[in-house]
Amino acid sequence: MKPQKILIKGGVIVTMDPELREFSRGDMLIEDGRIVAIAESIPGVEDAEVIDASNFMVLPGLVDTHRHTWQSLFRNIASDWSLSHYFTGLHGTISELYTAEDTYAGNLLGTLEALSSGITTMLDWCHNLNTPEHTDAAVDALVATGARVVFGHGGGHQHYQVVSHVDHPREDVRRLRRGRLASDNGLVTLCLAARGNQFATMEVTERDWQLANELDLRISCHFGDGEWGKGRPIAALAERDMLSPKLTCVHCNSLADDELKMLADAGCTASIAPDIELQMGHGWPATGRLIKAGIKPSLSIDVCSSNGGHLFGTMRAALGTQRGFDNEEARNAGKACVDEMQTTCRDVLEFATIRGAQACGLEAKIGSLTPGKQADVIMIRTDSFEMTPLNNPIAQFVYNCHPGLVDTVLVNGNVVKRDGKLVGVNFEEMRQLAYKSRDAIVLRANGKNGLKLDGTWVPKQYHTAV
Numbered sequence: 001m002k003p004q005k006i007l008i009k010g011g012v013i014v015t016m017d018p019e020l021r022e023f024s025r026g027d028m029l030i031e032d033g034r035i036v037a038i039a040e041s042i043p044g045v046e047d048a049e050v051i052d053a054s055n056f057m058v059l060p061g062l063v064d065t066h067r068h069t070w071q072s073l074f075r076n077i078a079s080d081w082s083l084s085h086y087f088t089g090l091h092g093t094i095s096e097l098y099t100a101e102d103t104y105a106g107n108l109l110g111t112l113e114a115l116s117s118g119i120t121t122m123l124d125w126c127h128n129l130n131t132p133e134h135t136d137a138a139v140d141a142l143v144a145t146g147a148r149v150v151f152g153h154g155g156g157h158q159h160y161q162v163v164s165h166v167d168h169p170r171e172d173v174r175r176l177r178r179g180r181l182a183s184d185n186g187l188v189t190l191c192l193a194a195r196g197n198q199f200a201t202m203e204v205t206e207r208d209w210q211l212a213n214e215l216d217l218r219i220s221c222h223f224g225d226g227e228w229g230k231g232r233p234i235a236a237l238a239e240r241d242m243l244s245p246k247l248t249c250v251h252c253n254s255l256a257d258d259e260l261k262m263l264a265d266a267g268c269t270a271s272i273a274p275d276i277e278l279q280m281g282h283g284w285p286a287t288g289r290l291i292k293a294g295i296k297p298s299l300s301i302d303v304c305s306s307n308g309g310h311l312f313g314t315m316r317a318a319l320g321t322q323r324g325f326d327n328e329e330a331r332n333a334g335k336a337c338v339d340e341m342q343t344t345c346r347d348v349l350e351f352a353t354i355r356g357a358q359a360c361g362l363e364a365k366i367g368s369l370t371p372g373k374q375a376d377v378i379m380i381r382t383d384s385f386e387m388t389p390l391n392n393p394i395a396q397f398v399y400n401c402h403p404g405l406v407d408t409v410l411v412n413g414n415v416v417k418r419d420g421k422l423v424g425v426n427f428e429e430m431r432q433l434a435y436k437s438r439d440a441i442v443l444r445a446n447g448k449n450g451l452k453l454d455g456t457w458v459p460k461q462y463h464t465a466v
C-alpha cells in the first residue's frame with residue numbers, strides 16, 4: 001500500500017519543539033500518521049494531499065489531563081457551587097442515576113466537544129462506572145470519536161462515599177487490560193484513576209497501587225483540593241515509597257511546599273484545573289509553587305458541569321492567577337511590579353501541550369510538532385479579528401483564541417475536523433442523544449435533593465469527616 005501523505009503548506013508553525021521553535025511560514029509533511037518533516041519549504045510531494053495553511057497558525061494538538069467527561073450532560077449546572085455543593089449535587093444526586101447509555105451519551109458529547117476545540121488528547125477521568133456495562137459504554141464512546149484518549153478507570157458512585165473503605169472494582173480494570181485496552185499503542189489507552197489516600201483509606205490506596213503495578217498502568221489521583229489536602233497525603237505516600245514518575249497529581253493546591261518537592265524528586269507530574277480550583281475553594285492554583293519545586297504542570301478542564309470545555313479559558317486562568325501572585329510578591333518586596341514576567345504565554349502553551357503529553361505518559365508520541373512524533377495537529381484561522389494583525393502568534397493563541405477559530409484538527413494523521421466541522425459526525429443525532437439522556441436522568445431523579453435545571457438549584461452542602 002502507498003503511504004498516506006499530507007502536506008500542510010505555508011502556515012505559521014508553532015512547533016513547541018525546543019529546537020525547531022517557530023516558522024513564520026513553513027511546511028509540514030505527514031506520512032502514515034507520523035510527522036516526517038518540518039521546514040520553511042518542502043517541495044511538491046508526490047501523491048500528497050495538500051492542505052493550504054496560508055491563512056492559518058499550525059500547532060500541536062492540546063492535551064487535557066483530567067476531565068470527568070460523563071458530566072457533560074449536566075453542563076454548567078454547578079457553575080455557582082462550591083466543592084461541597086458539587087459533592088451533593090453530582091456524586092450524591094446525579095451520579096447513581098446514569099445508565100450505561102447515559103454514560104455513552106455524556107462521553108460522546110464531551111469528547112467531541114473537546115476535539116472540536118483543538119484538544120486532541122484527553123484523560124477521561126471516569127468515576128461513574130457503576131457496572132461493567134457502564135465501563136464498556138464509556139470506552140465505546142471514546143473509541144467512536146477518533147480522539148486520543150487515556151481512559152482513567154475511576155470506579156463508580158459506590159466508591160465516592162468518602163473516606164471510603166470500599167475497594168476499587170479491580171476485576172473490571174483487569175478485564176479491560178486483558179481485553180480491549182491491552183495495548184498502550186492504540187488511540188484509547190488505559191490508566192488507573194485512583195481515589196488515593198484523601199478519598200479512601202491507606203489500605204485501599206495501597207491495594208490500588210498494587211493493581212496499577214500488576215497491570216503496568218499509570219495512576220492519576222486528586223490531591224490537595226481544599227481542606228482534604230492539608231493532612232499531608234503526599235508525605236504519607238512518600239513514607240511508603242509510593243511516589244513515582246507513573247503518578248500524576250491532580251490539583252495540588254493545599255499540599256505543603258515540601259510535599260511538592262517530594263513529588264518533583266520522585267518524577268511525578270501534575271495537572272492543575274485553575275477555573276475549578278478558584279471557584280470551588282480548592283485553594284490558589286499551585287502553578288508557581290509547582291514550578292519552584294521543579295514540576296511544570298499540565299492543564300485540565302475537570303468538570304464541564306461547572307466550567308467550559310476548552311483549554312483557552314484554562315490557559316488564561318492559569319496565567320492570570322500566577323501573574324497576580326508574582327506582582328503581589330514584587331510589591332511586597334517594595335517594587336512597583338515584577339522586573340520581568342515570571343510566567344509567559346509560551347510557558348502556559350507548554351503546559352497545554354508538551355507537559356500534558358508528559359502527564360499522560362505520551363511525550364515520546366505527541367505534545368510537540370517534531371519529526372518522528374504522531375501527527376496530532378491543529379490549525380487556527382488567522383483571517384479573523386482576533387489574529388489580525390498577527391504580531392505575536394503564541395500570545396495571540398493564548399489570549400485571543402477560542403474554539404470557533406479551530407478550523408482543522410488531525411489526530412494520528414487523520415483529519416477529524418475540516419473547515420470548522422467535525423468529519424463524519426452527525427451533530428443533530430449526538431445532540432438528541434444528549435438531550436434524551438439528560439431528560440431521562442432528571443425524570444428518574446424525581447426532584448431528589450431539589451434537582452432542577454432552571455439555574456436556581458444549589459444543593460445542600462455535603463458533610464464529610466474533613
Ligand SMILES: [Zn+2]
Nearest residue numbers: 066125222302
Ligand atoms: Zn477531578
